[in-house]
Amino acid sequence: MTVTALLGFAGLCLLLAITPGPDTFLVLRYGLVSVSSGVASAAGSALGSLFWAAAVALGLSAFLQTSASAFFVVKVAGGLYLLYLGLIGFRQSQALVSADPDLGGVPPKTGPALRAGLFSCVLNPKVGLFFLAVVPQFLPADAVGFGTIMTLGLIDGVVAFGWLVLVTVAASKAVLWLRRPKVTRLLDRTSSAILALLGIGTLATTV
Template sequence: MTGTALLGFAGLCLLLAIAPGPDTFLVLRYGLAGPRFGVLAAAGSAIGSLFWAAAVALGLADLLRSSPTAFLVVKVVGGLYLLYLGVVGFLRRDEVVDPGGGGPVRSRWGPSFRSGVLSCLLNPKVGLFFLAVVPQFLPAEAIAVGTIMVLGLVDAVVAFGWLAALVAGAARAVGWLRRPRVSRGLAGLSSVALCALGVGTIAAVI
C-alpha cells in the first residue's frame, strides 16, 4: 500500500470524524467533568473502531450487510444505548460541577472509557464504513487481515486525535465551563443531543 493511499484514507477519516455524531456529543459530555474523562471516552471510541476493523477483516461484519435482521437488532440496541446515555446524563447534569467549589466532580475513568467503546461498537455504520470504503484503498494483492487492520489503526488514530482536540479546545475555556449554570446547560444540551440521536436511530429502522 502506498503512502498516498494512506494519506487519502486518513483525509477521508478526518472528514468523517469532523461530522458531529454520537461520539462527538459523548466525548464532550464526559469532558465537562474534566479533560481526562473526555480523552478516555475518545480513546474508548478509537478502540471500538479497531474492533470493527477486525470484524470486517475477519468477515464478521458481512453479516450486517447481508442480514437485515442482524443490522436492525444492532441498530435498535445502539439507539437504545444512546437514549440511555442521554437520559442518564440529563438527570445527572447537576453532578457535572461541584456545588461547593464550582469545579469538576471527581469520577472514575472506567465509565467514560467504557461508554466510548460501547457507543462505537453499537454503531453499525462504523462497520459498514469499513466494508464500503476500505476495499477502495486496497490493491488486489494487499487484501489481507493485516492490511485492513493498518487502515483500521489509521482511522482510530485520526478519530482519537480529532476528539481529543475537541476536549483540549473545551479545556481552554475551562473557567467559563466551570460556571454551574453553563456546565448544567451544556450537559443538558449534549444529553438531549444523545437522546435525539438515539430516538432518530430507532425511528429510522422501525
C-alpha cells in the same frame, strides 16, 4: 500500500471525524465533566474503530450488511444505548459542578467514559458499513489481509482519537474559562439531549 493511499485514507477519516455524530457529542459531554473523562471516551471510540476493522477483516460486517435481522438488532441496541446515555446525562449534570476542584469535588472515574465511547462505536453498525464500503477501495489487490485492514483501522482510530481529544480540550477550556455552573450544566444537558435525540432517531428508522 503506498504513502499516498494511506494519506488519502487518513484525510477521509478526518473528514468523517469532524462531522458531528454520536461520538462527538458523547465526548463533548464527558469533556465538560473533566479532560480525563473526555479523553477516556475518545479512547473508547478509537478502540471501537479497531473492533469494526477486525469485523471487516473477519467478515462479520459483511454479515450485518446481508442479514437484515442482525443489522436491525445492532441498530436497535445502539439507539437504545444512545438514549440511555442521554437520559443518564440529565441525571448526572450536577457532576459538572462536583467535578470542579475549586468547588471541593472529586473528578469522576474514567472507566465509565471509556466504556461509553467503546459501546457507542461498537453498537453503531454504520461504522462497520463504512469500513466495509470504504476500506476495500484503499486495499492493494496483492495485499488484502487481516494486517492490512487492521492498519487502516488503526489509522482511523488514531485520527478519530486526535480529533475527539481536541473536542475534549476545547470543552474543558470552555468550562475553565466560563466558570459558571449554570452554563456548564446547560451545555451538558444540551449534549445529553442531542445524544437522546440521536438514539430516538436511530430507533425511529428501524420502524
